[in-house]
Amino acid sequence: MTRQPRDTDVIVVGGGNAGFSAAHAAAERGRRVALLERAPRDEAGGNSYYTAGATRFVHNGLGDLREFVEPDERHARTIVPPYSAEEFTADLTRVTGGRNDPRMTELLVSRSADTIRWLAGKGVRYRLMYERQAYERDGGYLFWGGLHVGNVDGGIGLIADHTRIAEHEGVDVRYGHRVTGLVTGNGAVTGVRFETADGATGELTTESVILTSGGFEANPPMRERHLGPGWAKAKVRGTPYNTGELIFAALDLGAARGGDWSSCHSVAWDAFAEHNESNRELTNRLTRQSYPLGIVVNAEGKRFIDEGADFRNYTYAKYGREILKQPGSVAYQIYDATLRPMLRTEEYDMPGISVVRADTLEDLAHGIDVDATAFVSTVKEFNDSIAREATFDPTVKDSRRANVVPPKSNWSWPIEKAPFYAYPVTCGITFTFGGLKGDDDARVLREDGSAIPGLFAAGEALGGLFSGNYPGGSGLIAGMVFGRLAGSVA
Incomplete structure (x- = not known):
């Protein structure tokens, strides 16, 4: 029997970090x-374009990193603690x-260092x-929190580098090719159906399809x-094109669900800035992530999270959910003149x-339309409860605690020096x-554990690593590792 020629060997669906990593490995x-x-093209890059580019991986400290990070005169005055495989796994x-998922975690952690160097060697x-x-x-400078390295020019630079390498x-x-379905034959995925921006439709045949088309956060x-x-009220931080159709198309073929379908990555996001969804100019700058230094109150003037629970x-990836639960799905980050420069x-x-x-404080409460008596009482109770004998140090968990409900476990500083600042935030979904x-090669599995021939997944389309929360920078490295795995065997 003569085999029909395929249009291409590997089809990657989605042009973000995971998709390009898969494409590089296959190429x-x-x-x-x-x-x-x-x-x-001018809206491409998936969610990766909107990130700050922070990437978590195993390394041995600054001497190790200097082999591939851009030179900087500050390096000589910098301390970067090593980040071990044990720490990454524990985090x-x-x-x-x-x-x-323990096996996915093992693969991610064990391959993280080699994968980022592989991409750096290609020109990322x-x-x-x-x-x-x-x-x-x-x-000097002291790094903290296990997340030390990012892309030059952030997510914009990451996608520019990936694109240049792929070309x-x-x-x-x-570009402008929306995959509308998966083509199958003899129980295997053999191609895709697509529609172009001008309405033309077609099919491409292939040996393997790698889904890197994101989750369903924009749906x-x-x-x-x-x-x-x-959750329909959440603001979409990234691309408006991650609507999940191809995840559901794979489920229709018998694919098994992976990971936690009831939770997501969501953050404190500017509530009232103009154009605060899918903003390609400001991208990640609409996040408000200095909250561990101050306090956060809701529209009733009450605190509702431990701002200093951890670095x-x-x-940050779970506190967007907590803001969404508050009255009006809005909250306010509060700082004083001492904290504002930090x-x-x-x-x-x-x-x-x-x-x-x-x-x-009374005028600040009026400015954010919060009951002044309740707000001032919250601030006073917080200020009075701080363990001031402990040294305030944002580079470590300093145990400078505020014994209120909920407590603030670290980095408690009194809100007492004018002027005062309130930053309104809502829930931004990532x-x-x-x-x-998936399996060890990012092949998509059925419920019985068998692989669907010809179908792979990476990036947000592959579930299993995260639930309820995640360590910052893990998403990009996961896309790289599992994208590379898929592209290496597809």
Whole structure:
């Protein structure tokens, strides 16, 4: 029997970090690769484009990192603690409450260092993230939180680098190609159906399809169905094109669900800034992530989270959910004049930021339309409960606790020096944690554990690593590791 020629060897669906990682791995094996991206070129890059580019991986400290990060004169005055495989594994297990898949975690952690160096060797540029992960101290810099490296120019730079590399490799990148379905034959996935921006339709045949088309975070009805009531109100931080159709198409073929379909990555997000969804100019700058330094109150003037429970890297992806639960799905980050200079400048000094400034706490409450008596009482109770004998040090868990309900476990500083600042925040959804179930090669599995021939998944489309929360920077490295695995065998 004569085999019909295929249009290409590997089809990658989705042009974000995971998709390009898969394409690079397949191309270096000599495979013909077509990458189909739903968005037009000027809107492409998936959620990866909107990130700060922070990437978590195992390393041995600054000497190890200097082999591939961009040079910086500050390196000579910088301390970067090593980040071990044991720490990475423990962080994943701790922040997900032990609901992370152990085998996926092992693969991610053990391959993280080699994978990031593989991409750096191809021309993806990295640097130390001074503005996000270090505080200046005694004329030098100390990094904290296990997340030290990011992309030059953030997610925008990451996608630019990926695109340049793919074009050099001869990957056939097709923009404005929405994959509308999977083609099957003899129990295997043999191609895709697509529709172009001008309405033309067609099919491409292939040996393997790798789904890197994201989760369902930009699909309000699916959010309501799987995450719960109220989730339609969340602001979409990233691409509007991650609507989950191909996850559901794979489920229709008998694929098994992987991971936690009831939770997602969600953050504190500017509530009232103009154009605060899918903003390709400001991207990640609409997050408000200096909350561990101050306090957060709801529209009733009451605190509702432990702002200092852990380093920001380990709490920020779950606190968006807590804001969504508050009256009006809005809250206010509160700082005083002492704390204000310590806030991340790229987020709190961005153009068009929502902020209220006042010379008294009463006036601040009026400015954010919160009951002044309740608000001032909350601040006074917080101030009076701080263990002031403990040293305030944002580079470590300093145990400077405020014994209120809920407590603030670290970094408690009194809100007492005028002027005072309130930053209104809401819930910004990043990506959903539920996806497809995969094996060690990112092959999509059925409920009985068998693989669907010809079908792979990576990135947000592959579930299992995260539940309820995640350690910052784990999403990008997961896309790289599992994208590379898929592309290495597809």
